Amino acid sequence: MRLDLRLIAEMIAPGSRVLDIGSGDGSLIGYLYRTRGCDARGIEIDMAEVTRSVAHGLPVMHGDADSDLAQYPDGAFDYVVLSRTLQAVERPREVLRQMLRIGTSAIVSFPNFGHWQVRWQLLRSGRMPMTSVWNRPWHETPNIHPCTIRDFFHLCADEGYVVEKWLAVDDAGQRSPWRRFSGLANLFGEQALFQLRRA
Numbered sequence: 138m139r140l141d142l143r144l145i146a147e148m149i150a151p152g153s154r155v156l157d158i159g160s161g162d163g164s165l166i167g168y169l170y171r172t173r174g175c176d177a178r179g180i181e182i183d184m185a186e187v188t189r190s191v192a193h194g195l196p197v198m199h200g201d202a203d204s205d206l207a208q209y210p211d212g213a214f215d216y217v218v219l220s221r222t223l224q225a226v227e228r229p230r231e232v233l234r235q236m237l238r239i240g241t242s243a244i245v246s247f248p249n250f251g252h253w254q255v256r257w258q259l260l261r262s263g264r265m266p267m268t269s270v271w272n273r274p275w276h277e278t279p280n281i282h283p284c285t286i287r288d289f290f291h292l293c294a295d296e297g298y299v300v301e302k303w304l305a306v307d308d309a310g311q312r313s314p315w316r317r318f319s320g321l322a323n324l325f326g327e328q329a330l331f332q333l334r335r336a
Contacts, residue, residue, distance in 0.1 A: 138164045138165070138168060139164070139220075139221075140306065140328075141220055141221060141246040141306075141328055141330060142164055142165045142168070142220060144246075144304070144306065144330055145165065145218055145220060145244050145246060145330065146165065146168055146169060146172075146173070148216075148244055148302065148330075148332050149169060149173060149175065149215075149216050149218075149244070150173075150215070151173040151174050151175065152173070152174050152175060152176075153169075153173075153175050153176070153214075153215040153216055154175070154176045154177075154213070154214045154215045154216075155169055155175050155176065155177040155178070155214060155215065155216045155217075155218060156177075156178060156179070156180065156209070156213070156214045156216075156217045156218065156239070156240065157177060157178070157179040157180070157218045157220070158179075158180050158202045158206070158217065158218065158219045158222060158232075158236070159180075159181060159182070159202060159219060159220065159221070159222035159225075160179025160180065160181045160186070160190065160197050161181065161183075161186050162186055162189050162190060163179055163186075163189070163190035163193060163195035163197055165177070165179075165218065165220065166178065166179050166190070166195050166196070166197065167193065167195055170195075177196075178196040178197065178198070179195065179196070179197035179198070180197070180198050180199075180200040180202065180205060180206075181197055181198075181199065181200070182199070182200065182201050182202070184199055187199045202219070202222065202226050202232050202235075203226050203227045203228055203231070203232065206232065206235035206236070206239060207235060209235075209239040210239065211238055211239060212239065212240075212241065213239050213240070214239055214240040214241070215240065215241050215242065216240055216241070216242050216243075216244055217236040217237075217239060217240030217242070217243050217244070218243075218244045218245075219232065219233075219236060219243070219244070219245045219246075220244075220245075220246045221246055221247060221248065221328075222247075223245055223247045223282070223284070224247055224248065224250075224282050224283050224284060225282075226282070229282050229284075229292075230292065230296070233245070233292075233296065233298070233333075234296070237298065237333065237334065237335050241334065242301070242332055242333065242334050243298075243331075243332070243333045243334070244330065244331070244332050244333075245289075245330070245331045245333065246328060246329065246330045246331075247284065247289070247328065247329055248283070248327065248328050249285055249286050249305065249323065249326050249327060249328055249329050250283040250284060250285050251285030251286060251287060251288075251323040251324065252268065252324070252325070252326065252327050253324050253325060254266065254268050254327075255268060268327065285323050286303075286305060286319055286322055286323040286326060286329045287319060287320070287323045289329065289331060290319055293331070293333060297335075297336045298333045298334070298335065298336065299333065299334050299335070299336050300331055300332070300333055301332045301333065301334055302330075302331070302332040303319075303329065303330065303331045303332070304322075304326075304329070304330050305322035305323075305325070305326020305327075305328070305329050305330075306326060306327065306328055306329075306330070307325075307326070307327045307328075
């Protein structure tokens with residue numbers, strides 16, 4: 138299982154109701170069900186991934202985060218997860234609003250476009266960077282709203298969301314030692330994880 142998914146699983150209390158948006162092959166859902174006794178389900182835009190998940194007995198529906206979250210009732214989940222998908226949705230602000238309407242907590246992970254390697258590659262070559270996390274050429278990436286850790290903190294402040302937990306890590310799993318220093322995490326963290334709630 139991907140690093141950010143393992144870290145997300147650690148944030149989720151056993152026995153919780155979980156919706157995984159952009160659930161991919163269902164790895165997180167299956168893990169939460171098997172190891173934490175969660176009522177976990179997913180929504181995924183890629184029909185091939187939905188078919189693969191369902192074939193493995195996982196409750197995943199075909200759907201789009203930008204349009205289909207409005208169909209869920211208020212407070213239907215304890216946690217709503219959006220892993221490495223925020224930068225690929227058309228309306229990230231609205232998706233976050235919907236997540237915190239239908240869930241008590243939202244857990245979001247995303248690649249940090251403020252990482253020093255991304256900055257350096259862009260400065261040195263003048264071309265869109267590629268790293269272990271940003272690993273596709275610009276013309277093949279689904280990313281339409283790349284953001285940095287600082288950008289995300291500002292969005293949470295603008296929307297009045299409470300950041301309960303956050304961390305920055307590299308793709309090898311080393312956590313950034315700057316737990317209280319978001320500016321340094323923004324420079325050295327390859328990817329970020331945030332747990333949010335409404336104020």
